[in-house]
Amino acid sequence: MLRLLTDDELxxxxxxxxxxxxWLDAPEREGVWTDQKVYRxxxxxxxxxxxxxxxxxxxxxxxxxxxxLALPHLLTQCATEPxxxxxxxxxxxxxxxxxxxxxxxxxxxxxxxxxxxxxxA
Numbered sequence: 001m002l003r004l005l006t007d008d009e010l011x012x013x014x015x016x017x018x019x020x021x022x023w024l025d026a027p028e029r030e031g032v033w034t035d036q037k038v039y040r041x042x043x044x045x046x047x048x049x050x051x052x053x054x055x056x057x058x059x060x061x062x063x064x065x066x067x068x069l070a071l072p073h074l075l076t077q078c079a080t081e082p083x084x085x086x087x088x089x090x091x092x093x094x095x096x097x098x099x100x101x102x103x104x105x106x107x108x109x110x111x112x113x114x115x116x117x118x119x120x121a
Contacts, residue, residue, distance in 0.1 A: 004023065004033065004037065004038065004041045005019065007045055007046050007047065010045065010047050016045075016047035017047055017048075017049055017052070019047075020041075020042050020045060020047055020048055020049075020052055021051075021052065023038045023041065023042065024038065024042065024052065024055050024056075026038075036060075039056050039057065039060045039064070040060075040064065042056065043056065043060065043061065043064065043069065050073070053069065053070075053073070053103050053104075054102060054103055054104030054107070055102055055103075055104065056102060056103050057100050057101070057102060057103070058092070058100070058101050058102060058103045058105070058106040059100065060103075061103040062092075062103075070103070073103075073107060074088065074107075077107050077110045077111060078110060084110050087109070087110050088106075088110050091106055091109045091110065092106070
């Protein structure tokens with residue numbers, strides 16, 4: 001049975017990041033826990049990695065977590081390029097009936113829609 005651990009309990013594990021990954025990989029069983037509880041536990045853990053964040057639904061990372069989690073990644077992807085910020089806004093406007101995307105898919109879509117242009121000196 002899956003048990004969500006506190007960060008103090010994760011500190012005692014040989015590989016806390018692997019434990020978090022096991023939570024993300026485990027199927028929901030018998031209503032013992034919900035995906036949202038797992039997402040929140042991963043987001044709130046000091047042991048999460050960028051790879052963990054990339055697997056979570058974009059709306060969870062953007063709206064249910066502290067701004068310091070998503071913002072650095074968005075700033076890295078979009079920088080000072082208005083086209084990338086516009087692409088980001090378009091991707092975020094996926095509507096209530098469309099397929100939800102992961103945070104990784106969000107970052108990748110911004111990257112692929114607006115590849116870095118060579119800068120002229």
